[in-house]
Amino acid sequence: MAEDAVLSVRNLTVDYLTESGAVRAVDAVDLELHAGGFLGIVGESGSGKSTLLFAIAQLLNPPAEIVSGEVHFNGRDLVTLGESQLRHLRWREFSVVMQSAMNALNPVRSLGAQMRDACEEHGKISAQEIRKRSSEVLRMVGIDPVHLRSYPHQLSGGMRQRAMIAMALLFEPQLVIMDEPTSSLDVVAQRSLMIQIKRLQERLGFAVVFVTHDMSLVGGVGDELAVMYGGKIVELGPTQRIFSKPLHPYTAGLLEAFPSIQAVRRRLTGIPGSPPDLRLRIAGCRFADRCPDAGNECTRVDPPEEQIDGRLVRCIRVAERASRAG
Amino acid sequence: MPADEDLLRAESVTKHFGVGPPWSRRRLHAVDDVSLSIGAGRIVALVGESGSGKSTVVRLFAMLARPTAGEIYFEGRPLSKVRRRPAQLAYRRKVRIVFQDPFSVSNPAYRISHSLLRTARLHRPDVRPANRRAEIERVLDEVGLSPASEIIDRFPFELSGGQRQRVGFAEALLSRPRLILADEPVSMLDVSIRIGLLNLMADLRDREGVSVLYVTHDIASAWYLADTVAVMYAGKLVEYGPAERVLRAPRHPYTQLLLSAVPDPRVVLTLTEEDVGEPPRVIDPDEGCRFRWRCPYAQDRCAEATPALGPIEVGHHVACFVAPEMAPAPSSVPTEAL
Numbered sequence: 256m257a258e259d260a261v262l263s264v265r266n267l268t269v270d271y272l273t274e275s276g277a278v279r280a281v282d283a284v285d286l287e288l289h290a291g292g293f294l295g296i297v298g299e300s301g302s303g304k305s306t307l308l309f310a311i312a313q314l315l316n317p318p319a320e321i322v323s324g325e326v327h328f329n330g331r332d333l334v335t336l337g338e339s340q341l342r343h344l345r346w347r348e349f350s351v352v353m354q355s356a357m358n359a360l361n362p363v364r365s366l367g368a369q370m371r372d373a374c375e376e377h378g379k380i381s382a383q384e385i386r387k388r389s390s391e392v393l394r395m396v397g398i399d400p401v402h403l404r405s406y407p408h409q410l411s412g413g414m415r416q417r418a419m420i421a422m423a424l425l426f427e428p429q430l431v432i433m434d435e436p437t438s439s440l441d442v443v444a445q446r447s448l449m450i451q452i453k454r455l456q457e458r459l460g461f462a463v464v465f466v467t468h469d470m471s472l473v474g475g476v477g478d479e480l481a482v483m484y485g486g487k488i489v490e491l492g493p494t495q496r497i498f499s500k501p502l503h504p505y506t507a508g509l510l511e512a513f514p515s516i517q518a519v520r521r522r523l524t525g526i527p528g529s530p531p532d533l534r535l536r537i538a539g540c541r542f543a544d545r546c547p548d549a550g551n552e553c554t555r556v557d558p559p560e561e562q563i564d565g566r567l568v569r570c571i572r573v574a575e576r577a578s579r580a581g
Numbered sequence: 582m583p584a585d586e587d588l589l590r591a592e593s594v595t596k597h598f599g600v601g602p603p604w605s606r607r608r609l610h611a612v613d614d615v616s617l618s619i620g621a622g623r624i625v626a627l628v629g630e631s632g633s634g635k636s637t638v639v640r641l642f643a644m645l646a647r648p649t650a651g652e653i654y655f656e657g658r659p660l661s662k663v664r665r666r667p668a669q670l671a672y673r674r675k676v677r678i679v680f681q682d683p684f685s686v687s688n689p690a691y692r693i694s695h696s697l698l699r700t701a702r703l704h705r706p707d708v709r710p711a712n713r714r715a716e717i718e719r720v721l722d723e724v725g726l727s728p729a730s731e732i733i734d735r736f737p738f739e740l741s742g743g744q745r746q747r748v749g750f751a752e753a754l755l756s757r758p759r760l761i762l763a764d765e766p767v768s769m770l771d772v773s774i775r776i777g778l779l780n781l782m783a784d785l786r787d788r789e790g791v792s793v794l795y796v797t798h799d800i801a802s803a804w805y806l807a808d809t810v811a812v813m814y815a816g817k818l819v820e821y822g823p824a825e826r827v828l829r830a831p832r833h834p835y836t837q838l839l840l841s842a843v844p845d846p847r848v849v850l851t852l853t854e855e856d857v858g859e860p861p862r863v864i865d866p867d868e869g870c871r872f873r874w875r876c877p878y879a880q881d882r883c884a885e886a887t888p889a890l891g892p893i894e895v896g897h898h899v900a901c902f903v904a905p906e907m908a909p910a911p912s913s914v915p916t917e918a919l
């Protein structure tokens with residue numbers, strides 16, 4: 256593990272045990288994030304992003320099971336910690352913004368009450384201080400503190416999401432894990448929130464793991480980008496480099512599948528085909544049947560991780576493609 | 582389009598909520614004086630920033646809430662007169678909602694057939710009980726869920742987010758609605774699934790003549806899909822007109838800002854210090870344009886009176902004092918693409 260790594264994930268594998276077999280949602284994932292860094296994780300729906308985050312934060316419930324792997328946070332392996340030790344770390348040292356803010360917020364408690372609950376669980380803070388801090392974090396995400404008295408159903412979808420982000424920042428943790436935190440926001444708000452997160456990060460020094468299906472969001476802020484497909488990381492490296500020259504065909508597909516306001520109105524198709532069935536253990540590359548660039552050998556050989564052009568790529572034809580792209 | 586061809590028409594619709602401590606009497610203006618119409622077989626995109634009142638409009642149109650003031654007409658009849666249970670049921674059959682969060686669309690404890698059968702029972706008296714399953718499978722097929730006979734017996738967690746959202750559309754379609762109110766139906770979904778659902782909405786319009794109110798914060802998808810675009814800011818409708826005009830030659834400064842911020846994944850976003858805007862004041866707002874705090878063109882008169890929505894060219898309406906005096910925006914959009 257690198258000297259300054261705040262988070263280091265090694266060989267992490269997660270299964271959902273279902274009646275029709277084990278769904279391997281996260282498959283031998285390795286990741287590293289240095290203190291204050293920003294790691295983006297992108298991938299299609301069902302590629303395992305949320306499962307990976309839940310496994311990192313030790314929030315998985317049955318039928319999910321960590322089959323193998325380690326999650327080192329500040330030198331401790333979270334996988335081996337008990338629930339009471341974890342509760343002590345959550346919010347204070349690392350916090351999680353969940354994908355569905357509606358499910359994560361308590362529908363019968365006001366925002367202010369939920370923030371108070373979180374504060375009180377972590378030691379003695381005066382009521383006045385809690386109120387001050389709560390107002391401060393709400394303002395940070397663009398919500399009028401008058402809404403401390405509001406219940407979740409009285410907030411718009413985007414306001415609920417921003418309230419979740421505010422709660423995650425209550426304690427100035429060292430690591431903030433965010434699962435699609437801006438999917439309900441318009442572009443202007445998304446941008447200003449990204450700027451806020453980036454600024455807070457610079458000021459407070461926390462690291463961020465940021466899951467999104469919207470690649471354009473992490474393009475400007477992410478240091479590192481991980482592209483996930485079928486439970487595996489298929490491309491990992493510096494964000495700018497991946498944007499300017501995607502090496503995995505799936506990454507290239509993700510970058511091209513966007514409807515653009517610049518373009519003529521014409522019918523788009525996205526990446527053809529559908530995501531792999533994660534119950535099956537197949538021999539070759541999981542993307543092969545959708546890959547525009549697949550050859551015969553792709554369905555036979557499970558692509559190993561290759562180090563190329565400053566990143567890691569799982570594709571047996573990557574060297575060929577890299578040289579072709581120049 | 583003449584008013585009598587409108588499927589749904591809102592006239593000066595307003596919705597206020599009480600906020601803060603009960604004694605404070607503060608009022609949050611979620612929707613203020615909104616007038617717009619949805620033609621038969623048309624897709625209207627409703628765009629605007631978070632908290633601008635889009636979902637509240639949807640709830641009002643769906644009769645899940647009553648307006649504080651104003652009236653909504655459906656097929657020419659005022660909704661305030663739809664009070665008896667059978668009439669409400671008939672309205673719920675013709676106007677269906679698809680919600681944003683595919684993770685909460687269906688109850689996780691039941692197979693998806695459960696809620697679909699209930700909808701069929703409630704809204705399709707014409708289908709005999711023995712034929713309900715076949716009808717549901719037909720609709721699942723129509724929204725691209727195949728094999729329908731197998732999908733129908735799945736649990737929600739056995740479906741992907743995009744598939745779950747399609748189930749939401751299937752449930753809406755099952756009652757053969759005239760209007761679908763789709764509240765950010767694709768925002769939680771990734772691009773390739775998103776495109777499939779956008780195409781589905783276009784097909785419903787083209788093949789079945791269904792109208793759609795498509796609520797979104799994703800301008801690019803509004804451009805891809807909509808005939809008409811309505812832009813909301815802080816509870817007010819600020820711009821309204823044909824998609825080609827509103828998105829290609831936006832006249833309201835807020836629409837212009839929105840368009841200038843549209844991300845293009847191929848262009849790396851550079852972050853600047855600009856525009857970490859204050860949230861607009863919607864709690865007991867003063868007189869005046871609500872965008873003036875962020876508007877680069879604001880003048881004294883913008884604080885003195887509230888601009889009303891008015892025509893700036895045929896069919897294209899803007900609520901701004903300054904816009905009529907300015908040339909159409911140097912839109913970020915290249916015109917040769919037209």
Ligand SMILES: Nc1ncnc2c1ncn2[C@@H]1O[C@H](COP(=O)(O)OP(=O)(O)OP(=O)(O)O)[C@@H](O)[C@H]1O
Nearest residue numbers: 271273278280299300301302303304305306738742
């Ligand atoms: N409780 C469960 N039982 C069985 N399979 C599950 C369960 N929860 C998730 N899965 C499966 O695990 C895989 C990964 O799901 P996950 O929610 O991590 O994806 P994701 O990348 O977060 O997708 P999205 O972008 O839609 O949120 C999917 O194939 C999903 O169907």
Ligand SMILES: Nc1ncnc2c1ncn2[C@@H]1O[C@H](COP(=O)(O)OP(=O)(O)OP(=O)(O)O)[C@@H](O)[C@H]1O
Nearest residue numbers: 409410411412413598611631632633634635636637
């Ligand atoms: N039941 C309610 N009680 C009080 N205030 C409400 C209620 N419902 C909505 N509001 C307020 O009305 C305003 C508009 O909310 P609405 O949900 O319509 O916004 P929206 O445009 O859909 O936003 P988003 O894009 O974030 O979903 C918000 O300020 C919200 O707090």
Ligand SMILES: [Mg+2]
Nearest residue numbers: 304305306354
């Ligand atoms: Mg997820």
Ligand SMILES: [Mg+2]
Nearest residue numbers: 411412635636
């Ligand atoms: Mg909404």
